[in-house]
């Protein structure tokens with residue numbers, strides 16, 4: 001395991017608090033550019049999209065992924081649909097694009113939240129020119145609000161961890177999947193909290209689960225953290241228990257794809273087992289997500305649609321077999337952590353401690 005004392009330069013605060021070096025998506029007015037996350041860290045390749053169908057396919061194929069980044073990309077997809085629409089049926093055309101985008105992935109509610117916002121704007125427009133302008137404005141607003149939410153959540157989280165006073169000792173944390181600039185409008189949710197800890201010299205070490213099978217932890221989180229000089233040690237998912245058993249880690253910090261009215265949290269597969277481990281080892285378990293991830297229409301996590309992806313993701317890697325050909329695979333890519341295993345849900349609107357129905361209703365109505 002790395003000893004952070006041996007690498008003091010890793011504690012230099014990031015010069016730009018939004019980690020301007022790492023972005024997942026760029027809006028260029030007439031087109032959306034996405035950094036192809038399937039190819040990281042080997043290649044930094046940008047894909048240019050000019051249609052909503054292209055954006056929907058890119059979300060489905062995980063060129064772009066992470067709940068907030070999916071929502072932002074979909075919003076830009078609607079803006080692209082309005083640019084392409086023409087004739088008397090322009091509004092129906094844009095609505096069709098919204099339906100196509102909504103079918104791209106099922107679990108992250110940010111996708112449906114962003115599309116609902118775009119649809120409301122669309123329905124308030126009478127002319128196509130007006131719709132083009134207002135839909136682009138709304139997508140940019142969704143993007144900018146997400147970055148602002150991430151910065152606010154980092155403040156709330158440090159306060160809730162009791163680390164905002166200035167005389168605290170650095171802590172080690174463990175995270176799962178990728179919740180950084182690549183998964184959001186910038187900075188990150190759980191990884192935003194980790195960035196803020198680092199900026200304030202309150203971070204000793206980040207343990208990053210590699211996150212089988214898609215390897216968001218090793219391919220994306222480790223890449224982001226190494227780029228920004230944040231001390232990270234990569235571990236196989238199965239090593240998390242052994243790491244917690246050392247007593248070094250004080251918090252497990254993760255993101256979310258959907259949080260229901262009782263405080264249950266859907267997040268990347270493997271999150272639930274981390275929450276069980278955290279409780280056993282008396283380690284804090286924190287979920288960091290913008291309010292666009294909260295779905296008060298669902299009573300509990302049992303109602304969340306959980307995406308299952310192709311068994312190939314488990315059976316092989318870049319075409320190399322990891323398992324006998326054709327072996328049946330169970331590949332749910334999210335799981336649900338029950339609220340009673342969560343200590344803190346941090347959003348830009350505030351923090352819910354020991355989440356349950358009343359705490360969630362107190363903050364989200």
Ligand SMILES: CSC[C@@H](O)[C@@H](O)C(=O)COP(=O)(O)O
Nearest residue numbers: 065066067177179183255256268
């Ligand atoms: C800020 S990202 C939060 C979640 O979306 C993240 O933890 C996650 O589960 C991402 O899953 P992915 O399948 O990579 O889209």
